Amino acid sequence: MQSKPPIVAVIGGGSFGTAVVKMVSENLGSCHWWMHNDDSALHIKRYHHNPRYLSSVGFQPGSVHVYTDVNGAAANADIVIFAVPSAFVKEVLEGLADGALAGKLVCSTIKGIIPDENMIVGEYLREVVGVPEENIVVITGPCHAEEIALERLSFLTVAAKEKVVAEHVAGVLKNHYMRCTLSTDIYGTEYAAVMKNIYAIAAGMCHGLGYGDNFQAVLISNAAREMRRFMKSTCEGPINIKKSAYLGDLLVTCYSQFSRNRMLGNMLGKGYTVKSAMAEMTMVAEGFYAVPLVAKIRKKHEVKMPIVKAVNEVLYEGKSAKKVMAKLAQKLN
Known part of the structure; x- marks a missing residue:
């Protein structure tokens, strides 16, 4: 008996968020997606592509569930992938209800510093938000969103404290044009990305x-x-x-x-x-x-x-x- 596929929520409507939604929705047939822009969200619901970023990427009707309420997007997710600019991470996280990330794998594709806190995202998730270290995942590597959109062969590194966790997250991303390397070096890979x-x-x-x-x-x-x-x-x-x-x-x-x-x-x-x-x-x-x-x-x-x-x-x-x-x-x- 096959296990039920995970529910994935992507937080962020920019280029890399769009690229991640492309991979997840194609692999799983479904993806929850939060963005702050109401007009973009409405456009995606109607026309099945992001009008502002990677607009050539089309989504299968019914495969992407778009939210402008971050709690709605994350509510039933098993894996939450953050893909917002580092300057807005704190604001987005503060918009989540208490316990909204409890029991979930919390992933960051963000290659930057949280400005007010002077922390990399993984440290902030652990020390301020209270996400257990074993639930933190860093998705990084030499990978531009524009080339994911073009389905050019690319490689990501998925880092977590336990390799089995990294492998689980890699499973929702890898496909014929995306290879994933596993790592247990959460903070080293994130500092390198910064x-x-x-x-x-x-x-x-x-x-x-x-x-x-x-x-x-x-x-x-x-x-x-x-x-x-x-x-x-x-x-x-x-x-x-x-x-x-x-x-x-x-x-x-x-x-x-x-x-x-x-x-x-x-x-x-x-x-x-x-x-x-x-x-x-x-x-x-x-x-x-x-x-x-x-x-x-x-x-x-x-x-x-x-x-x-x-x-x-x-x-x-x-x-x-x-x-x-x-x-x-x-x-x-």
Whole structure:
């Protein structure tokens, strides 16, 4: 006798939320989906696609149950997958009724820091929301939503304290174009996902300033070593920087045309102010919010991280990208 398939709720109506709903609804035939935008929710109910993000992705009628009440979406779910920008995680979680996540697997696809709390999402779920560590799952890896929409072969890493939990969540995502790697490194994979956004901003700045491929290769190899130093000082257990959740995600975010963080850095390199660049961004560049926390941890543990320091100087100290990157170039090898 086959076990009943899990009920999955996806929280977030952006690009990655849409991509996750695509995978889940195709695999299970059903998915609960919360978004804050009433017009988008109504459009999806009528026309079976998201009008604002990945609009080419169509959903089978009846396969997606759309909510604008987050409690309604999560109520009967076994697995709740959060795919909202990190700046809005706290607000969304505070909108949930007491006990709304009790007994559920709580997954995060969010590659950012909760700004007011200066915490990665997994830590916030455990320490503030009270989700047991064994129920926390991190979904990460070198995977752009745009390529999921195109069904290009992609890889995700699903991390949980127990591999059986990671395997259970991977089962609702994997298909002919999505492979899933399992991990027990919840916090290491999440920190890697946060840090690669900072390095992508640096890569974008260098591109905007006219540095070539040769320099980019040196910058990113230095970024990988910098990330490894940070992980060794802050994360328990062995870290294999060569795995796709670390190095792979770093590479795709620094090089890809779809990278929002690279896009932000590129504008700064071309002479935009931080304020004007952020105003032009149609989607959130998570690296902007991540820099202060990583810079703070870097100082606490006395980790040598010149690239993070350089990005922090441009974003938060008002320094010129051109001057900062010229100075950084002298420290790379």
